[in-house]
Amino acid sequence: MDPLLLGACVALITIMVLFSGVSVGLGLLIVSAGFLIAFDGMRSLELMPEILFGKLDNFALLSIPMFIIMGASIASTRAGADLYEALERWLTRVPGGLVISNLGACALFAAMSGSSPATCAAIGKMGIPEMRKRGYPDGVAAGSIAAGGTLGILIPPSVTMIVYGIATETSIGRLFLAGVIPGLLLVGLFMAWSLYSTWRSGNAVLLNAGSYSWRQRFEILPRVLPFLAIIVGVLYAMYGGIATPSETAAVGALLCLVIAVIIYRLWHPRDLWLVLRDSTKESVMILFIIAAAGVFSYMLSSLFITQSIAEWIGTLQVNRWVLMGAVNLFLLVAGFFLPPVAVILMAAPILLPIITTAGFDPIWFAVVLTINMEIGLISPPVGLNLYVINGIAPDISLKTILAGSLPFVACMVLAIVLLCLFPGLATWLPDVVMGAGA
Template structure:
């Protein structure tokens, strides 16, 4: 049977299995086992345990649970609300200042935690009620937090970037650097829309009237959040400066964040530590399980020559490389609607990387484009994880309202992709400047 036909059948069966409600990792393993059994016979299955183990036998993977512990220890404290309150006090006189404060807090907390759901929960619990109390529409309050939370998978340190680096064997340090300027660009686009929307609604003064803070009140919150930001900066400096590997810097960062949580927020309870370790273990095992299963799934595609045939077919298409990139973006966008970012990256990145490099695109630039597409998936149904997180912390705001409030920020993300296509140096300049030209 033609490998392309097999690939189409594999894609159809995979979609059916994943939509049946089976977890992503189990679904990938079932599909891989089924097709290897059918086309290669039962003897091919003897290699699956070794393949699964080999996919996880990587020192670089240690950085994933370490960064997750780092984020969980921050998320378990009041660092998120404190960060939000500190920014709100400094930006209260800016038009739409409370909305800008929420987006800024989301960006900073996302950088500290690396988790979109954690960012939505931490900032949304205080930000949404406060915005509604001051007159912001419910959909604006909820949608802005849902969109702001997506920044957690782009701004370093990012677990998503680590997964991409492992799947494509690219430098994690370069990937982190590639996400810095696009992350700032996306944050600025969000803030620009927030200010414009506030002005458009004529709410710049009415929602802020009578709210003032003294200089003492502005400064008193900073000592509680600055240590966490310094830890993040220190981790990134150590990583980019070549002092330590990603796994080593992540381990040190996790330990320092736990110490900061104890010293600043008095997290002395055994139960608090248990919650941090339990949640971190649960999320780490889920991601690592998907990584192992995706490795087996990729082996199945390769052994049946599906990957090679798809790459050859796309490479033989006589189309402009930007048309090709548009098709790839559309594929990633649709995939992000239905699958979590980690699953999409592990399933698609190894196939797409040779195609985009053959077309002359930079793999680190492409990582940023892919990640922004995954961000869109986090705030669009049917998966739309951030939408459900917001609906959970503000159940009186209907899911439709959260979605409507987040749609303008989807437009900002699409605009960011266009800008990065026009000016790819926004993603490639910083990695080259800091770490030299990639070999």
């Protein structure tokens, strides 16, 4: 069978299997085993365990459960509420201070936890009622938190970036640095839209409610600064050449647990057990998907599907930006239905040769891909963050949350356009810190 036609069959059957309700990892294994048996015979099954476990034989993978523990220990405390309250106290006199506080808290908490749902829940529980009480439109209140929560997969340290780095054998340190400026760009675009939307609705006079003394502003900082110091320390250790991402993640996880115990009195064995249990579940899920995706990639390669697609794309007489537009459309649609980790692991082996052949930087592409995955988190039908917001504010209809999120989707699309026009937004910082082409 022609490899391109076979690739179309693999894509169709994979979509059908995943839509059947089977978990992503198990679905990939089923599809891989089926096609390997059909074209290589039963002997191909002998290689599957070796490929499955061989994919996990990578020291860099240790950073995934460590960063997840780091985020879980923060998410299990009042760190999100304290972070929100600290920003509110310091920004209350700034025009639009409350909405800026919420988006700033989302960005910082997302960076600390790396989890979009946890960010939405932690900041939204306090931020949404407070914004609505002061007269902010429901769409702005819900949409800003839903969009702000997505920043966790872009602003470092990001588990999604780690997965991309492992899947494409790209430097994780460069990927983390590449997400900094685009992440700040998105925060700025989100803030600009929220302020404009609030002003347009005629609620600008309600933006500066509340007043805090200097004592009140400083007394909240000891609860927040230690976690921020850990994030800065982790990034400094990686980029200063002091330790590897896995080593810094392990130290960061331990320090976050210690701070959670000391500052937030998380010393009950049951609370610690919940942190470790939830972290283990999420880590095993991600690692299983990584292992299954390794088998899936082997199947695509052994049947010459990946090579044939890359060769076919190379023969197309189309502008490379038309090609990138098609790739973005594919990622956008995939992100509507699948979690970011699954999309990256399935698509990266196929897309990387295509985008490098077309002359695009794989580090830059990682940022573009991640923003596409962010759009999926606040877009139906799966849009996880939409349902999290609906769960913590059930009196705001899903339709209103979706309508409030759409302008932020437009902000993300604008960010992708800006990255295409100015790729240095993603590549400049890694080149400055780690050297060009390092």
